[in-house]
């Protein structure tokens with residue numbers, strides 16, 4: 001098995017979401033055949049809800065024992081609980097609240113009305129992660145980590161030319177003055193994300209083409225944070241045709 005980054009292109013956003021959802025269900029079934037519990041990390045952004053909606057719409061979702069799945073997030077917007085812009089709210093609406101999952105297995109990052117300040121919230125999520133650490137790690141090894149990619153190449157809340165992408169001594173950081181609203185956020189750090197078995201980046205739209213092309217052409221992670229992302233076993237970019245225009249042809253596998 002190769003650990004090279006792969007790029008799979010689908011014709012449009014709808015077929016992309018459906019294909020990723022189908023692969024997610026089958027891969028999670030495989031994972032749960034091999035181990036008792038699966039740890040999955042979710043993301044926010046434009047494609048995240050589309051994929052989770054497609055999971056819900058798939059009849060195959062009933063074959064999964066969701067009570068053996070833990071859900072985490074790679075970043076969160078520092079907003080009150082229930083705010084529609086929160087990444088966890090969007091995932092709950094699309095899928096999680098519709099499934100039978102023990103509440104303690106949905107590991108949402110703290111909210112702005114939790115009574116914690118941003119630094120304590122980061123420390124609190126780090127503690128939650130550490131409870132599931134294995135092999136001396138202070139975090140679980142995610143079996144699948146989903147990531148969106150911003151038009152500037154940011155992943156989670158790790159933005160270009162900011163220190164966050166370089167942090168290696170913590171698992172969770174507070175983010176202030178984010179270039180994308182809201183200004184305050186929480187984010188996993190790169191070592192935690194890259195510790196995942198599989199990283200699945202899902203992105204669509206022409207506004208993502210340039211960042212993706214730069215990342216795959218060897219740009220630095222400071223310039224284009226997604227360039228610094230690589231999972232332990234697999235790193236797959238699931239993209240639509242519109243996002244593919246600057247991807248080197250030899251890296252592309254078309255799924256149609």
Ligand SMILES: O=C1O[C@H](COP(=O)(O)O)[C@@H](O)[C@H](O)[C@H]1O
Pocket residue numbers: 043044045046047075076077087147148149150151154155156157180
């Ligand atoms: O704000 C965020 O943006 C990124 C990318 O979002 P997109 O809408 O441009 O796809 C997302 O991955 C991240 O989780 C989120 O907080």
